[in-house]
Amino acid sequence: MKDPIVEIDNLQKHYGGSKGFFGRVRKPVKAVDGVSFTIHPGEVVGLVGESGSGKSTVGRTLLRLHEPTAGKIRFDGEDITHATPQRMRALRRDMQIIFQDPYSSLNPRTRVIDIVGEALDLLGPLPKAERSERVVQLLEQVGLTGDHLRRFPHEFSGGQRQRLCIARALAVRPRFVVADEPVAALDVSIQAQIMNLLVDLQREIGIAMLFISHDLGLVEFIADRVMVMYLGRVVEMAPARELYANPRHPYTRALLSTAPTVDPRAARARKRELLQGEPPSPANPPSGCTFRTRCPFAVDACAVERPAYRQVGAGHFHACIRDDVAGGQVVPQVA
Ligand SMILES: Nc1ncnc2c1ncn2[C@@H]1O[C@H](COP(=O)(O)OP(=O)(O)OP(=O)(O)O)[C@@H](O)[C@H]1O
Ligand SMILES: [Mg+2]
Known part of the structure; x- marks a missing residue:
């Protein structure tokens, strides 16, 4: 396989956390809390999760539109974690972003x-x-x-x-694009047109893409591989078909059970595991597995430590310790 064009290693982005008024210490918002992945040339990787899970922060930080708090960002083999503004300007040709709101991003x-x-x-x-x-x-x-x-x-x-x-x-002929909810602000009838355009262009040009959306149906339509994010962390990643056919992490399963799907058989097969309540604040995340407070399968051990990744198939990883629920073998590192 070709070398990855994007390599993210244990990326963290915390906002704030400075001393507040009267010297009170405000806790930082851990918008991205240790995320690792790679994207290969021509590959479309989908990033899904509820609002506030940190998707946009991943996209913007990896383009260095935000400064990372910790971790490593490599583009085309070059470590750009601390690349100078001049170097980043030169790299902008190769890495572009398409935003959700097409109006505010145009002068x-x-x-x-x-x-x-x-x-x-x-x-x-x-x-x-x-x-x-x-x-x-x-x-x-x-x-x-x-x-x-x-x-x-x-x-x-x-x-x-x-x-x-x-x-x-596309004017600069980039090799990598972050598309951050590119159709979320559009009428449903127009969404399909723009999605088709993106898919056609992507195939034609062979551009690599990080496609961000809270809409699992859209991601299924375009992505080769999908990552599911919850409260600043990736809880599951897998080739797209595999993720939708065989979701393992309780959060992914809950998300899928609430999402419309293109395949009615898959929809019937999925038991409804509805998501209860709102995600906790990323300024004050639960210990251990951050999903445990909403998880129907949570046990005491889930509160103890951050779950390691487990591999359940080729390129399919999740972070759930309930082996009886999600399965798999612990792996030291995921990329
Ligand atoms: N500039 C900022 N300053 C402080 N907190 C921020 C900032 N940007 C994002 N956050 C916080 O970081 C967390 C992740 O936000 P982010 O925008 O990355 O989520 P998202 O998954 O893209 O959500 P959405 O689906 O609503 O676009 C949220 O709790 C958000 O409030
Ligand atoms: Mg966003």
């Missing part, structure tokens, strides 16, 4: 020609005619046209704006 006073053109400029200056020709090509690639060149973002629908953001991200 309202910039015309389409420059929104996409300025991204192109990162590759080096182009003669004017060539530049706009290339912008038109990119617009057409995402289902827009050259007629849109002089328009401003507010003259587009939500779906068109997201197409524009995708064109801008």
